[in-house]
Structures are given as structure tokens and as C-alpha cells.
Amino acid sequence: MANLSLPTTFYPPLDNNTQQIRLLSFKDDGNFALEVFDLADRPDYIALSYVWGSPDEVDEIIVNGRSFSIHQNLFLALRAIGWHLRNFAEGQGKNEKSKLRVSGRGMEVETEIPEVQNAQSAKDEDVALSPGRWKYFWIDAICINQDDIPERNSQVQRMGDLYTNASFVMVWLGPDVDESLAHISKFENGTLELYSTASDVEIAEDVTVKNFFGAAYWRRLWIIQEFVLARTLLFVSDTRTIPLDVLMSKLWFNRDASVRRYPFVHTALSLRTSTRNVWLTLSSLLVSLGSHECLDKRDRVYGLLALVDWTGFRQPPIKADYSLSAKQLYGLICTIYSSGVDAYYFTFVAKALGVEPNIAPDV
Structure with missing residues (x-):
């Protein structure tokens, strides 16, 4: 697995005892700058929601004058964001043909971008979502020193605040959904089926719709809290x-459907639109989201902490701590849930964390 982090001395230092964060910005020369801000006194920023992707597929960007390795899926997201920024700057939002330079792995080619129509209504062209306001970004793989365990603990612990306080959360589903967004934008409100009992629903079977709703992104555990906590999603x-909100206006929900074609999408959208009263315990979330994916099994817990209501627990809430092994984390959960939960729950938690079940393990 490629080492995607830089030496600790590269990162502008953070005080883990404060609410400091790093934010990424695009420079005019196509490279990037990484700066430190206090969360309480930060500029407007966008939080990126995406899938890390294969650790074997990496590209290089330049951050603060030094080479930085990132997974290819993030590289493609940054390339797309850069295109939107350039297109806005050059045409002030007008749909014009332009050239997009694609670089990576020692190759550079120019690709002509066809004339496009952004899938936005008058309301959605609000200046708050315009590329003219895209300046600072919070992206976990770049803004957190992943090799610094205390920093990683501190930053992951405040991810709920990071996504809640973002101007909006930008969702990157991957490089294969450009046609999907164009296709979905053409549907009339209330006609796009997310799931259906019918076996021959053309809308649900359309390949471009499948690319959107079938993207690997939806299966990622971390996106759940990102979806639920975001003010706005773009x-x-x-x-x-x-x-x-435009996507939701086009969806038709057959609530009585017995066959759900896209259960992971259904879960994310349902959690965002529900009151979540029955979802706010760690046990409910772990059971309900057990099929979602994450590279580190401990993230099955840490990726949900911002959604959990700890009211009524005598023990302190669980905090992100990557110095704990999965077994130690399991023991901590068993301690906090020492009463009122049956043995099946502990067996399920053990399976989720990849450890042997034990009702009262040593922490």
C-alpha cells in the first residue's frame, strides 16, 4: 500500500487542544495551498464527501510547494472542481466550449469539454453554491495528517462539527456520473424511481441512472454522517x-415497494429526511449500517459518533482513538452498554469490528 502522507514537518502545525483545522485552496498555477484556521473563526469552506478508492491507484499534486500523493479518485475530484472554477472564471457561468488539461502519472493530454447545461434551477443558481464562492475546502485525506495519531483522533472527533459548519457538502460520486447528472436533470418532478416492485421499469434500469445510484460511494459508511449533518448537499x-433538493424533487418513493433496487441510497436519503429519533443510539446505527463499507473496522464506530445521542449514559461517550485496537474498542463498547442490551448485540458488534465476541472482555 502506498504511503499517501507527508513528513509531519510538511503540515502547518495544529494545536490539538484547540479547534484548529486545515483548509485547502486552489492556486492560480493549478497547485494547492494548505492553511490553518480556528474552527470558530474560519472562512466559509466546503467539505468534500467522497470515497478514498484503491490505495494502489495514486496521483501527485503540489501542496505548499511540495509533492503530495493522493488516491486517484480524489485526484479526479480535484480535477473536476478545478474545471468548474476555471469555467466560471473564464465564462462567468456561461456554458462554453473549453479545453481541460488532464495530468497525472506522468501524462498530460488536453480534452475538449463539450457544451454543457448545468442541472440547476433558478433557485439552485444561488450565489452560495456558485463556483465563484468555492475557495476553501476541507478534505480529510489532505487536511489531516493521517500518520499523526493524536491529530487524527482530534480531527475525527470533531468531524461532526466540520460537516455541520461547512457552507455545504460537495458530493463526488466518481468519474462515471457526468451523463447521469445530465440525464437525471431532464426528469419531471416525481418521476424518477429509486426502487420499485416492477421488474421492467425503464427509468430504474437506465444505465445512466444506475451509474448514479449504483456508485460505490453509497456503500461507504462515512458518508452517512456526512449526509445527515450537511446543511446543503451538492x-x-x-x-x-x-x-x-433538486434530486429529491425528481424522486418518486414507492413506500410499499417489496424490492428495493438501491438500498444504500435509500438508507442515506431516509436518514437525512427522517427525524432520526430511533437511530440515535450506537447500537441501532451499528445494526442498521452493518453492510456499509470502511477500510478500518474501527471506523464502523468512529464513523458514526457524530450521530449518537449519549444522553443517559453513566460512562463518558466514546471518542475516536486510533491507538486502541479493535478488541480494545469492543471492550469499551461493552463497558458502556453493560446493561439493557442482550448478548446478540455484543455478538454483532464483535463481528463488525472483526474480533471474537466476549460479553465482558478486558479493555
Whole structure:
């Protein structure tokens, strides 16, 4: 697995005892700057929601004058964001043909971007979502020193605040959904089926719709809290954007459907639109989201902490601590949930964390 982090001395230092964060910005020369801000006194920023992707597929960017390795999926997201920024700056939002320079792995080619129509209504063209306001970004793989355990603990612990306080959360589903956004934008309100009992629903079977709702992104555990906590969600592809409220207006929910075609999408959207009263315990979330994916099994817990209501627990809430092994984390959960939960729950938690079940393990 490639080492995607830089020496600790590269990162502008953070005081883990404060609410400091790093934010990334695009420079005019196509490279990037990384700066430190206090969360309470930060500029407007956008939080990126995406899938890390294969650790074997990496590209290089330049951050603060030094080479920085990132997973290819993030590289493609940054390339797309850069296109939107350039297109806005050059045409002030007008749909014009332009050249997009694609670089990576020692190759540079120029690709002509066809004339496009952004999938935005008059409301969605609000200045708050315009590329003209895209200046600072919070991206976990770049803004957190992943090799610094105390920093990683501190930053992961405040991810709920990071996504709640972002101007909006930008969703990158991957490089294969550009046509999907264009296609979905053409549907009339209430006609796009997320799932259906019918076996021959053309809308649900359309390949471009499948690319959108079937993207690997939806299966990622971390996106759940990102979805639920975001003020606003904006889907972004290579040349198009569509806000979540526009997408939701086009969806028709058959609540009595016995066959759900896209259960992971259904879970994310349902959690965001529900009151979540029955979802706010760690036990409910772990059981309900057991099929979602994460590279580190401990993230099955840490990726949900911002959604958990700890009211009524005598023990302190669980905090992100990557110095704990999965077994130690399991023991901590068993201690906090020492009463009122049956043995099946502990067996399920053990399976989620990849450890042997034990009702009262040593922490």
C-alpha cells in the first residue's frame, strides 16, 4: 500500500487542544495551498464527501510547494472542481466550449469539454453554491495528517462539527456520473424511481441512472454522517452539478415497494429526511449500517459518533482513538452498554469490528 502522507514537518502545525483545522485552496498555477484556521473563526469552506478508492491507484499534486500523493479518485475530484472554477472564471457561468488539461502519472493530454447545461434551477443558481464562492475546502485525506495519531483522533472527533459548519457538502460520486447528472436533470418532478416492485421499469434500469445510484460511494459508511449533518448537499461531476433538493424533487418513493433496487441510497436519503429519533443510539446505527463499507473496522464506530445521542449514559461517550485496537474498542463498547442490551448485540458488534465476541472482555 502506498504511503499517501507527508513528513509531519510538511503540515502547518495544529494545536490539538484547540479547534484548529486545515483548509485547502486552489492556486492560480493549478497547485494547492494548505492553511490553518480556528474552527470558530474560519472562512466559509466546503467539505468534500467522497470515497478514498484503491490505495494502489495514486496521483501527485503540489501542496505548499511540495509533492503530495493522493488516491486517484480524489485526484479526479480535484480535477473536476478545478474545471468548474476555471469555467466560471473564464465564462462567468456561461456554458462554453473549453479545453481541460488532464495530468497525472506522468501524462498530460488536453480534452475538449463539450457544451454543457448545468442541472440547476433558478433557485439552485444561488450565489452560495456558485463556483465563484468555492475557495476553501476541507478534505480529510489532505487536511489531516493521517500518520499523526493524536491529530487524527482530534480531527475525527470533531468531524461532526466540520460537516455541520461547512457552507455545504460537495458530493463526488466518481468519474462515471457526468451523463447521469445530465440525464437525471431532464426528469419531471416525481418521476424518477429509486426502487420499485416492477421488474421492467425503464427509468430504474437506465444505465445512466444506475451509474448514479449504483456508485460505490453509497456503500461507504462515512458518508452517512456526512449526509445527515450537511446543511446543503451538492452533487458535482466533471462538468455538471445538481443540489440534493433538486434530486429529491425528481424522486418518486414507492413506500410499499417489496424490492428495493438501491438500498444504500435509500438508507442515506431516509436518514437525512427522517427525524432520526430511533437511530440515535450506537447500537441501532451499528445494526442498521452493518453492510456499509470502511477500510478500518474501527471506523464502523468512529464513523458514526457524530450521530449518537449519549444522553443517559453513566460512562463518558466514546471518542475516536486510533491507538486502541479493535478488541480494545469492543471492550469499551461493552463497558458502556453493560446493561439493557442482550448478548446478540455484543455478538454483532464483535463481528463488525472483526474480533471474537466476549460479553465482558478486558479493555
